[in-house]
Amino acid sequence: MILFAVYAAAVWYLACRWRRRWPGFAIPVIAASLAAALAGPLGSVGERTGLVPFRVLLHAEAALVGGIGLFIASLPRARITGGLCFHCGYDLKGLAAAAHLCPECGTQFPPARAPHASTPPAPARSRRA
Numbered sequence: 001m002i003l004f005a006v007y008a009a010a011v012w013y014l015a016c017r018w019r020r021r022w023p024g025f026a027i028p029v030i031a032a033s034l035a036a037a038l039a040g041p042l043g044s045v046g047e048r049t050g051l052v053p054f055r056v057l058l059h060a061e062a063a064l065v066g067g068i069g070l071f072i073a074s075l076p077r078a079r080i081t082g083g084l085c086f087h088c089g090y091d092l093k094g095l096a097a098a099a100h101l102c103p104e105c106g107t108q109f110p111p112a113r114a115p116h117a118s119t120p121p122a123p124a125r126s127r128r129a
């Protein structure tokens, strides 16, 4: 049973590691196919004892690993924080505040989440006048 959780965690970690890239989508698909393929030879385990047949568990594992893995792989790679375009990584610091799109790739940002909306604080003035 713990093997199911470890298998799912490993697949989801790899899908997260390569999300928005082709390995991130390929790994959950391959892992789900592998779990579903194992339901054939291992399927009869548990039927004689009256427990839940292994076949049902492996199909459920395949659906969970594949479905959640593909969802994780489709998540954005990086957030806009840090002044970088989340799509291409272009440094957006110093751009005009009216421009809400990346000059490199053309990705649009909502005005509230635009990276250049948070300007650095003005330098502190000395109290001596």
Ligand SMILES: [Zn+2]
Pocket: 085, 086, 087, 088, 089, 090, 102, 103, 104, 105, 106, 107
């Ligand atoms: Zn960009």
